[in-house]
Amino acid sequence: KQEVTQIPAALSVPEGENLVLNCSFTDSAIYNLQWFRQDPGKGLTSLLLIQSSQREQTSGRLNASLDKSSGRSTLYIAASQPGDSATYLCAVTTDSWGKLQFGAGTQVVVTP
Amino acid sequence: GAGVSQTPSNKVTEKGKYVELRCDPISGHTALYWYRQSLGQGPEFLIYFQGTGAADDSGLPNDRFFAVRPEGSVSTLKIQRTERGDSAVYLCASSLRHGLSGTANYGYTFGSGTRLTVV
Numbered sequence: 001k002q003e004v005t006q007i008p009a010a011l012s013v014p015e016g017e018n019l020v021l022n023c024s025f026t027d028s029a030i031y032n033l034q035w036f037r038q039d040p041g042k043g044l045t046s047l048l049l050i051q052s053s054q055r056e057q058t059s060g061r062l063n064a065s066l067d068k069s070s071g072r073s074t075l076y077i078a079a080s081q082p083g084d085s086a087t088y089l090c091a092v093t094t095d096s097w098g099k100l101q102f103g104a105g106t107q108v109v110v111t112p
Numbered sequence: 113g114a115g116v117s118q119t120p121s122n123k124v125t126e127k128g129k130y131v132e133l134r135c136d137p138i139s140g141h142t143a144l145y146w147y148r149q150s151l152g153q154g155p156e157f158l159i160y161f162q163g164t165g166a167a168d169d170s171g172l173p174n175d176r177f178f179a180v181r182p183e184g185s186v187s188t189l190k191i192q193r194t195e196r197g198d199s200a201v202y203l204c205a206s207s208l209r210h211g212l213s214g215t216a217n218y219g220y221t222f223g224s225g226t227r228l229t230v231v
Binding site: 004034036041042043044045046049089091095097098099100101102103104105 | 116143145147152153154155156157160162167168203205207219220222223224225
């Protein structure tokens with residue numbers, strides 16, 4: 001059974017520092033891995049999607065890597081800003097039609 | 113519409129009552145998913161529709177939960193005889209599926225969710 005774990009559960013950094021969020025999964029038979037952002041009381045916003053054949057994806061200050069064989073992904077956020085404060089969730093797709101299995105998330109606070 | 117709309121945004125109900133939660137997906141999105149998110153946890157899959165049919169309902173916790181999508185657009189999640197343990201945020205997402213597995217762009221749009229509180 002696929003299990004997705006995110007460490008740490010919470011993280012607080014001063015503005016300007018780089019953020020490193022970790023995600024691990026137990027079954028490497030995935031179609032892709034996605035990182036989402038969730039703000040309080042809001043739905044999820046997709047940040048990056050990495051297909052199983054890819055090693056990384058970049059968007060602006062965000063970079064996500066994927067090591068499928070070791071079951072790990074890392075999300076890097078460069079030069080953090082207070083607006084980056086949110087919960088970040090990773091999810092793997094284990095079925096051809098896109099069913100997502102989520103980790104519990106990392107709650108990030110960036111202090112000014 | 114521009115996004116996925118879920119109504120109501122908040123619902124408080126008494127234990128034992130029946131509730132319906134509505135999801136209006138992005139026009140043209142054939143795939144629709146329901147997830148449930150408990151406090152401090154990631155969303156958990158409930159059910160997936162491709163068009164009008166439920167392609168996978170393996171995440172529904174028991175037979176008190178049922179979902180429909182009669183015309184392939186709006187979906188309703190129905191919960192009978194609600195229990196306090198049903199309290200959670202219920203999220204809906206839609207996707208325009210294209211391509212084959214492994215190469216498709218699983219671009220999801222999530223709604224803001226319905227916060228259900230059973231008292």
